[in-house]
Amino acid sequence: MDKVRTAVIIATADKYVSTAITLVTTAIIARLINPAEFGVTVLGGAVLLMANTLRDVGTSSYIIQAQELTLPKLRAAFTLNLFLTLTILPCLVFAAPALASLLNSPGLDIYLKICAIPFAVGAIVYPLHALLARDFAFGKLAIINITSTIFNSTALICAAIAGASYLSFAFAQVVSALVGTALLIYFRPSFEIFRPSFSAWKTVLTFSLFSAFTGIVQRATEVLSVVAVGAFMPPAMVGLLSRASMIAQFPERTVMAGVTAAALPAFSEAAREKGDLRKYYLAALERISGLIWPCLALMIVLANPLIRLFLGNDWLETIPLVQIIAGALLLNFPPGLNYPILLAVGAVRPALLLAVLQASVVLPVITISAQYGIQAVAWATWPIVAINVVMSTWFVQANVIRFSWLDIGRALSRSTIATIATVAGPIAIVYLAGGSASIGLKESVFATGVGGVSWIGSLYLLKHPLHAEFARILKAIRRKILRILLPPFKTS
Numbered sequence: 001m002d003k004v005r006t007a008v009i010i011a012t013a014d015k016y017v018s019t020a021i022t023l024v025t026t027a028i029i030a031r032l033i034n035p036a037e038f039g040v041t042v043l044g045g046a047v048l049l050m051a052n053t054l055r056d057v058g059t060s061s062y063i064i065q066a067q068e069l070t071l072p073k074l075r076a077a078f079t080l081n082l083f084l085t086l087t088i089l090p091c092l093v094f095a096a097p098a099l100a101s102l103l104n105s106p107g108l109d110i111y112l113k114i115c116a117i118p119f120a121v122g123a124i125v126y127p128l129h130a131l132l133a134r135d136f137a138f139g140k141l142a143i144i145n146i147t148s149t150i151f152n153s154t155a156l157i158c159a160a161i162a163g164a165s166y167l168s169f170a171f172a173q174v175v176s177a178l179v180g181t182a183l184l185i186y187f188r189p190s191f192e193i194f195r196p197s198f199s200a201w202k203t204v205l206t207f208s209l210f211s212a213f214t215g216i217v218q219r220a221t222e223v224l225s226v227v228a229v230g231a232f233m234p235p236a237m238v239g240l241l242s243r244a245s246m247i248a249q250f251p252e253r254t255v256m257a258g259v260t261a262a263a264l265p266a267f268s269e270a271a272r273e274k275g276d277l278r279k280y281y282l283a284a285l286e287r288i289s290g291l292i293w294p295c296l297a298l299m300i301v302l303a304n305p306l307i308r309l310f311l312g313n314d315w316l317e318t319i320p321l322v323q324i325i326a327g328a329l330l331l332n333f334p335p336g337l338n339y340p341i342l343l344a345v346g347a348v349r350p351a352l353l354l355a356v357l358q359a360s361v362v363l364p365v366i367t368i369s370a371q372y373g374i375q376a377v378a379w380a381t382w383p384i385v386a387i388n389v390v391m392s393t394w395f396v397q398a399n400v401i402r403f404s405w406l407d408i409g410r411a412l413s414r415s416t417i418a419t420i421a422t423v424a425g426p427i428a429i430v431y432l433a434g435g436s437a438s439i440g441l442k443e444s445v446f447a448t449g450v451g452g453v454s455w456i457g458s459l460y461l462l463k464h465p466l467h468a469e470f471a472r473i474l475k476a477i478r479r480k481i482l483r484i485l486l487p488p489f490k491t492s
Helices: 002-029 035-056 059-065 071-102 108-134 138-161 167-187 201-232 235-248 250-272 277-301 303-310 318-329 335-344 348-370 374-399 405-432 441-462 465-485
Strands: none
Touching: 002 138, 002 250, 002 303, 035 071, 035 108, 035 167, 035 201, 035 235, 059 071, 059 108, 059 335, 071 108, 071 201, 108 138, 108 167, 138 167, 201 235, 201 348, 235 250, 235 277, 235 318, 235 374, 250 277, 277 303, 277 318, 277 335, 277 405, 277 441, 277 465, 303 318, 303 441, 318 374, 335 348, 335 374, 348 374, 405 441, 441 465
16 A cells, blocks of 8 residues: 555655646746637647547556566557557548648648657667556656756747747657657566567457557547537637637646546555455545545636746636636546546446546537537536446446445545535635636735645645645655754764
């Protein structure tokens, strides 16, 4: 358990640092690149997301999850990944002009061709990254991710200042991919796996195919959702909606990125050792909600000054979108854990069925709502999230562990009270100031501080597990600092 706890802490800290760097970068870039230009990168990102999903076909999940990972299995996983990379890469390059024409975005052509470089590098990245995750080497992964983020942000800002417009994002991806690959090879020089071999391909494909189809369905759903929005709206609207989603999802993605990174290896190890998955699942749920919910609630209350401060006046239309989407995400409590736990026990067929059912809900709702404007699309996240929560939780109940909705209610009760306590003060401050539009930087900082103090105090009074986790982390940090400042005397 200590190993898992350490992994989650490191992975989450990694994402917080990387996200903090990204936030500063976003604030700068928002003043250099307009929504229409940003819209091109959104469409390009959707295409690349699908290409990467098709290339991985679940090999990374297999490497992490496999009960017994031998060298032949590793080499087969790499070979499969390499073969698909070499197959998809020319398709991506040659299809770029057609995709640009289809999506009514001429700049997409050159954007995708430049991004073909980091895509090619991914053939090396994916297996090495999975090996480090399986080994719980999240400290090394944190160094790689943070360093890559720094290089990405630096290259992005420099390119934007130089006038590269939306291509700045493509150049930044090239730089960060090369840096990340070099560090992965340095930390995990597993050159023996890069010899092509199909000797264990059946074993790999048995797991990977279902995992791959699941990933393909999930990514296709995301991509087609963007395409549906782009079909009824100009790139500027797509850019506004994407930026609003990114901001609203910031707390969830920051926390869940760290948790999810460690969740699959942790659940997989627990499954291999016949551990209590129900206990781990509900404990993770309580801790995650205690972190994410107060942040989302604060974001809803302070969205107006937040957008004005970080993005500037060109992005004011995102304010109501951020509030709507963040409100929907308050309902999104267990799905981030549900997919990893299904994979951990090898329930790949139910995971695929779940992904198909989710797609059958998301795509029609997004397509219909896109015809009525960006606010309609934002409101559409409410039924999508609600249905997703019910379906994914039922699949875990039916295929992995037995628990009731009452168990979930108990796990979320203290987080609910802590969230209410966190936003009570900021809501009063906003009301007394005459509304969120009237709040300046000083009032926003004060309101955030009041919310933070209330959150910490409520965690202590409620005896929320997060309080014990924070105390444990602070104790460990204090111990390390004292060890550095006051090294033990050596006796000869």
